[in-house]
Amino acid sequence: MEMTKVSSDLVGIKDGLKALIVERLKLDIEPQSIRDDAPLFGAAEGAEGGLTLDSVEALEIVVGIEEKWGIVIQDDSVANEFYSIDTLSALVSRLLETGADQPASEAVSA
Amino acid sequence: MRNEATAAAAAEPAADVVGAPSLDVRGVMRYLPHRYPMLLVDRIEALEPGVSAEGVKCVTANEPYMAGHFPDYPIMPGVLIVDALAQVAGIMLRSRAGFTIPPTPRSEARPGVLAAIQRMRFFKPVLPGDRLHLRVRLLKTFGSVHQVQAEALVDGETAAAGELLLSS
Numbered sequence: 001m002e003m004t005k006v007s008s009d010l011v012g013i014k015d016g017l018k019a020l021i022v023e024r025l026k027l028d029i030e031p032q033s034i035r036d037d038a039p040l041f042g043a044a045e046g047a048e049g050g051l052t053l054d055s056v057e058a059l060e061i062v063v064g065i066e067e068k069w070g071i072v073i074q075d076d077s078v079a080n081e082f083y084s085i086d087t088l089s090a091l092v093s094r095l096l097e098t099g100a101d102q103p104a105s106e107a108v109s110a
Numbered sequence: 111m112r113n114e115a116t117a118a119a120a121a122e123p124a125a126d127v128v129g130a131p132s133l134d135v136r137g138v139m140r141y142l143p144h145r146y147p148m149l150l151v152d153r154i155e156a157l158e159p160g161v162s163a164e165g166v167k168c169v170t171a172n173e174p175y176m177a178g179h180f181p182d183y184p185i186m187p188g189v190l191i192v193d194a195l196a197q198v199a200g201i202m203l204r205s206r207a208g209f210t211i212p213p214t215p216r217s218e219a220r221p222g223v224l225a226a227i228q229r230m231r232f233f234k235p236v237l238p239g240d241r242l243h244l245r246v247r248l249l250k251t252f253g254s255v256h257q258v259q260a261e262a263l264v265d266g267e268t269a270a271a272g273e274l275l276l277s278s
Contacts, residue, residue: 056225056275059255075251 009096013089015067024064025057036085058082073093132137133157133201138165141201147174150194151201151244161208162247171238186236191270195260196224197275199246203256206220222276225255230272254278 018031021040034040039050041058053061061074061082069092081091118146133154142149154164156164169186176184200222236242243263250257261271 055253055255055277059250059252059275062252063250063257073252075253090235 010089010093013092014085017065017085017088017092020068021051021053021061022062022063025053027051034085036089040079040088041082061088065092069096138201141204142197144197149197150190151197154198154201157202157205160248161201162245163198163202163205164246165194165201165244167194167242167244169215169236169238169240169242173238176238184238186240186242188225188230188232188270189235190259191242191262192227192230192233192272192274193224194242195244195246195258195262196222196274196276197268198244199248199256199258199260199274202246202248202258203276203278222278224274225277226275228257228273228275230260230270230274232270234267234269236262236264236269239267242269249273 014036015031018034021027021029021034022029034051041051041053041055065071065088066073071092073091073095081087135149135152138151138154138228139145139149142151144150150167151165152168153166154163155166156162173184173186175187175190179185179187203222218221241264245261245263247259248256249259256276256278258274258276262269
């Protein structure tokens with residue numbers, strides 16, 4: 001039961017993230033064309049379907065997420081959580097549950 | 111002991127200004143690589159490293175840009191107000207890093223190069239004789255990008271206000 005609730009939330013979060021990214025960065029693409037597992041940032045090799053966003057755009061996304069979901073994203077979640085729609089939605093979902101940010105290492109270390 | 115302290119102060123003139131609540135123009139130049147005609151901060155009157163800063167720029171009719179902006183109506187270009195704010199923001203960021211001039215040549219402008227002007231509005235012209243009060247506050251740091259709230263006032267009235275992104 002809990003699982004169902006979380007996964008349906010996750011879909012909503014992913015759609016919300018895609019819409020936010022396209023709108024906030026004024027990208028000329030359809031939100032649904034962003035793949036959940038594609039790298040969002042940098043010119044990663046073999047990054048098929050990646051957006052190659054930069055550090056300024058990352059901060060725009062952070063501010064957008066904070067406004068949209070009323071959460072706070074700390075500076076230490078950069079590398080692991082700011083990778084794809086999959087990892088970002090997991091971060092947002094976790095922050096919505098805990099109500100506060102925790103170091104990315106806690107979620108990853110296990 | 112007294113001699114040691116004096117010698118240390120002479121050898122390390124920057125030490126006494128790091129973390130100090132105010133900086134004169136020599137202190138400003140220890141943090142900023144900018145020089146004439148682009149040093150747009152005369153003084154720092156309040157400084158909380160990495161949090162906020164307040165600076166002053168006294169505008170005169172002798173500013174080099176007044177000759178052409180405009181010949182019959184000298185006003186300070188808005189982009190230079192933005193850069194003056196960015197310079198104060200740079201001091202706010204650099205003072206947190208404990209970072210004074212001269213570091214290595216390549217890093218002289220960092221942290222604190224403008225990455226984006228997110229939003230900026232200009233409310234009134236800045237004229238010769240105006241004392242421009244430059245206020246900045248760090249809103250957010252994410253990765254190497256710092257989001258700063260910035261406001262320039264003359265006689266307590268907002269001349270320009272907005273948000274800047276600075277990179278480090």
